[in-house]
Amino acid sequence: MGVSPRRIQDAHELVELWHRAAVGRELHEAEGFEDQIAEAHAQRIEIDERIASLSAARDSAHARADALGAEVDGRTYEAMFDVLLEQARAVELRAVALREAEDGEDSDWLRQLGSGPLAPKLAEYVEFRQKVEPGLSAFPVTYRSVVRQHHEAVKQELTDWFEAQDLKPVKVDAKPLTLDVVLAVDVPEDELAVIMAVLPVASDVQARWAERHDGLGMLIAARAVEGLYKCAHAMGHREAQVLFGGHRGLIAVEIELEGDPVDLGPAFAGAVQAALDRAPELEAAKIRAQVGVLPVEQVLPPEALEGGADAG
Amino acid sequence: MLDDLKPLTLGAAARHIGVDPFEVVRLLVLRGESASLRIPRSQIEALREFAGVELWWTPEAPRVEDDNPKRGRVRSSLAMLLERGHVGEEMTRVDNLWRGLPVRDQEIHDEAVNLLAEAGILRLQSTVQGLKVAVADRDKLQVLIDGGEFPEAIAKYWE
Structure with missing residues (x-):
């Protein structure tokens, strides 16, 4: 007697067993992937948070960089006035040397007259x-x-x-002193252009001129003003008036004119430079001045820019 | 001592003419005489005349009676402006009104003139000779000279 052949049902059961076992293995593997996916999700949240944090830090750095750019004008304003005040003090010292040289020359004149x-x-x-x-x-x-x-x-x-007598300016025996004169042009909307100048000369030279001996500061300021008037007159504004004021201890002057603001700065700077360069008394005192045009934001105090007020 | 003999410095010339040193510079530039900032004494009178500088406040100047001295001096200056015929186109340097007065009075005059110009009673004009003034409304000015009330914005300067 032989072995009974397998039944179809047996074959089904075997397939079923195989299927169950195979599905079990795959599902087990799928569970493993699920864990890894959960772990990856958690990592992604962390990375997103880190990206957000880094982006915020980057934006903050950009904002600070932008703010630094805006601070340049204010810092330039402060630094410029510090430098001009330092120069004004040097002018006062040079004025003392000039006065001594003038006294010496007076003695020579007295001797000459006396003989x-x-x-x-x-x-x-x-x-x-x-x-x-x-x-x-x-x-x-x-x-x-x-x-x-x-x-x-x-x-x-x-x-x-x-x-x-052919009186020449008295020469000072000293090192050359180089100064800065700062010009700026402001053009308020629907108003005349304002040409401003800040001089390396103490404001008392102008404000208290009646009580002071005419010194070197007066000569420097006078030459700068000469340049402003010459330029205004050359442009046909013979009635123009320079207005004076003290700002942070220095002489600040301004003149209002009609004209193209693009041309006004270089024209006035050139005229003031020429007046200073040609001044025989400044050459004798070994004074050189360099005229520079700065943006108005660096010449007016920040509060004046916010309020739209004039310098002075 | 030689300062009194040598050509004048800007400050000394300004004192002689009766303006400030930078006005002297303006006048020198207008006359093409700014090569030297030492001004010969012989030029002073010509500069003063060129600028139209006058001294009104002499000891003999007529005074308007007022129980407030500062306001009285402003009234007197305005009366002199009218009496000297500076009406309409007949303008005079604005600082002629206060030259010779104490600094505080000059400041009050300056403010008063500006406010009266804004009120249309005086007229200011920038000219080659300098800033000039004339009477614009004779009747209103006469009321002020005769004791009328000044606008409040001006009155605060002498209260």
């Missing part, structure tokens, strides 16, 4: 100033009048003599 034909007039003049004038008020009016009249005649002879 020439006007020597008696000089002696009379000096005697009046030193001995007669201090007590003159004690004398009767008529006497005072006669004495003063005579003194004025003597003085006139001496001043005539000085006017006839």
